[in-house]
Amino acid sequence: MTLAALHSSAARARGAGDPRLAAELLDHLDAQLASARLLLAIVLEQGKAIRRRDVHEVVLHAGRMQAELERRRQLDGPRSALLERAGARLRLASGAVTLEAICALISETEATNVRARSSELRGLLGEVEREHLVNRALIGHELAFLDHLLRLVDHDGPGAYGHSAMPPATRAAANVGARRVLDMQA
Numbered sequence: 001m002t003l004a005a006l007h008s009s010a011a012r013a014r015g016a017g018d019p020r021l022a023a024e025l026l027d028h029l030d031a032q033l034a035s036a037r038l039l040l041a042i043v044l045e046q047g048k049a050i051r052r053r054d055v056h057e058v059v060l061h062a063g064r065m066q067a068e069l070e071r072r073r074q075l076d077g078p079r080s081a082l083l084e085r086a087g088a089r090l091r092l093a094s095g096a097v098t099l100e101a102i103c104a105l106i107s108e109t110e111a112t113n114v115r116a117r118s119s120e121l122r123g124l125l126g127e128v129e130r131e132h133l134v135n136r137a138l139i140g141h142e143l144a145f146l147d148h149l150l151r152l153v154d155h156d157g158p159g160a161y162g163h164s165a166m167p168p169a170t171r172a173a174a175n176v177g178a179r180r181v182l183d184m185q186a
Contacts, residue, residue, distance in 0.1 A: 021085060022110035025102065028078050029117040035072050036124035042068060043131040050138045058139075 042065050049057035083094040086102045099118055103111035 017107050018089070018105050019107075019110075021082070021089075021102075022106035022114070024078070025082055025106070025114055026110070026117065028075070028082060029114065029121060031075055031078075032072075032121050033117060033124065035068060035075065036121055036128060039065065039068050039072075039128045040124055040131065043128055043135060047131060047135050047138065050135055050142065053142065 042061050046058055046061035046065070049061060080094065082102075083097045086092075086105055087094040087097045089105055090097060090101055092101065099115070103114055106114065
């Protein structure tokens with residue numbers, strides 16, 4: 001279906017409007033927003049715990065994050081159902097349904113609310129992603145510092161993650177692998 005045909009079909013569909021679809025879509029977006037806000041709060045608290053080097057709190061927040069991510073996965077069922085219903089009304093596959101196409105099925109006021117919530121959700125999820133990346137970098141720095149400390153304790157040895165920390169059989173395998181990295185056969 002061409003874009004013009006989609007807009008024409010959507011304009012005809014809008015005349016009837018689907019208040020139930022709009023209400024369910026707004027409820028779904030509200031649930032997504034609540035989840036995203038909780039994820040952001042968890043990620044921010046985890047960042048504070050990382051900076052305080054509070055391992056117990058970091059792990060606790062990681063568990064809370066996993067639980068919330070699982071809850072977000074469960075929100076996909078209603079989302080898929082909404083996309084299928086909208087797709088049926090628009091004569092599109094559910095994967096081809098866009099926010100604007102759904103907005104064509106609901107009143108202009110509801111469409112404005114849907115767009116605003118969708119925009120807020122995208123912003124929150126972007127912020128969650130950025131903060132999570134910062135936390136990962138902080139943890140990487142902390143692990144590098146820990147490795148440095150362990151090297152100092154080992155008197156400039158290879159550290160906790162080097163060969164001296166490995167069992168003899170693993171060390172031998174690691175050495176063989178190191179020598180054969182560029183061993184190419186024709």
